Amino acid sequence: MEVHKKIAVIGTGNLGNAIVEGMIESQKFSADNIIATRRQTHLIDSLQQKGVHTTSDNCQAVRESHIVILAVQPKQLEQILHEIADDLHEDHIIVSVITGVAIEQIGRLLSKPIAIVRAMPNTAIAIKQSMTCIAHRNVSPDSLSEVQSIFDTLGKTLIIDEELMAAATVLGACGIAFFMRFIRAASQGGIEVGFHAEEAQLIAAQTAKGAASLLLAHHTHPEQEIDKVTTPQGCTIAGLNEMEHNGLSSALIKGVKASFNRIADIT
Numbered sequence: 514m515e516v517h518k519k520i521a522v523i524g525t526g527n528l529g530n531a532i533v534e535g536m537i538e539s540q541k542f543s544a545d546n547i548i549a550t551r552r553q554t555h556l557i558d559s560l561q562q563k564g565v566h567t568t569s570d571n572c573q574a575v576r577e578s579h580i581v582i583l584a585v586q587p588k589q590l591e592q593i594l595h596e597i598a599d600d601l602h603e604d605h606i607i608v609s610v611i612t613g614v615a616i617e618q619i620g621r622l623l624s625k626p627i628a629i630v631r632a633m634p635n636t637a638i639a640i641k642q643s644m645t646c647i648a649h650r651n652v653s654p655d656s657l658s659e660v661q662s663i664f665d666t667l668g669k670t671l672i673i674d675e676e677l678m679a680a681a682t683v684l685g686a687c688g689i690a691f692f693m694r695f696i697r698a699a700s701q702g703g704i705e706v707g708f709h710a711e712e713a714q715l716i717a718a719q720t721a722k723g724a725a726s727l728l729l730a731h732h733t734h735p736e737q738e739i740d741k742v743t744t745p746q747g748c749t750i751a752g753l754n755e756m757e758h759n760g761l762s763s764a765l766i767k768g769v770k771a772s773f774n775r776i777a778d779i780t
């Protein structure tokens with residue numbers, strides 16, 4: 514489905530940039546219909562070269578758009594809302610990808626009846642492979658499906674209760690960094706056992722993609738797929754058990770919980 518509505522991304526940093534890149538890559542959005550803002554606009558010249566309208570004028574971006582994606586850091590939100598409040602009207606849909614800020618908080622800061630949806634994508638949105646969790650309160654079915662269809666073109670989506678948004682952030686958004694670190698460690702191991710760095714990374718990354726794809730295609734539990742790899746008295750079980758003796762699963766679970774606990778301190 515093509516998206517013809519004008520979309521403003523307020524705060525085109527790491528995530529905002531990935532969102533815009535994904536929209537362009539998908540060819541479902543015309544670059545003409547995307548307005549990307551940040552104060553240092555020269556840092557998004559690459560988007561401008563692809564036809565995106567770039568500006569530091571958040572109010573103009575809001576006036577010219579229908580959907581407003583807020584992608585600034587949590588500490589920058591209040592000032593942004595103050596700045597754009599007068600230009601927001603009831604036909605706008607706000608999509609906040611900001612960590613740790615509730616819909617109710619945004620609504621209170623705006624004190625206007627505007628549809629607000631929270632979305633939690635990850636940086637794989639740049640290549641249309643995001644996992645995006647979406648939460649809303651009292652948004653019309655049409656507005657919700659409009660927002661969901663945007664993220665559907667950029668990966669997979671799941672509608673969740675807002676209470677689960679912090680958990681979604683950790684598992685889905687921070688998860689990109691967690692899996693990257695796993696791939697880096699696997700690559701480093703691969704170098705120890707004989708590969709050049711680029712070869713080791715290719716093997717580790719494609720293998721990680723294959724493992725994830727198996728779960729998504731078969732709808733199996735990871736242990737079922739592990740059982741198919743662990744030949745009796747073989748090298749896989751020897752390696753896996755050594756990793757577990759050193760706390761692999763425990764470290765990952767503790768890391769997820771540490772990230773989750775940090776979200777409560779963000780705002």
Ligand SMILES: NC(=O)C1=CN([C@@H]2O[C@H](COP(=O)(O)OP(=O)(O)OC[C@H]3O[C@@H](n4cnc5c(N)ncnc54)[C@H](OP(=O)(O)O)[C@@H]3O)[C@@H](O)[C@H]2O)C=CC1
Nearest residue numbers: 524525526527528551552553584585586587610611612686
């Ligand atoms: N990075 C990620 O993987 C994910 C991030 N998030 C959330 O997304 C949000 C953004 O994170 P991230 O992209 O990492 O952070 P960044 O700091 O990279 O991006 C924030 C951007 O906002 C811009 N900005 C700040 N103030 C203004 C302003 N007054 N007007 C316009 N633009 C402004 C900054 O640019 P400049 O200084 O030039 O104005 C900056 O590029 C956060 O709330 C984060 O929690 C959610 C999921 C994943």
Ligand SMILES: O=C(O)[C@@H]1CCC=N1
Nearest residue numbers: 612682683686687688
């Ligand atoms: O690290 C952060 O706070 C943000 C939220 C999820 C990914 N990056």
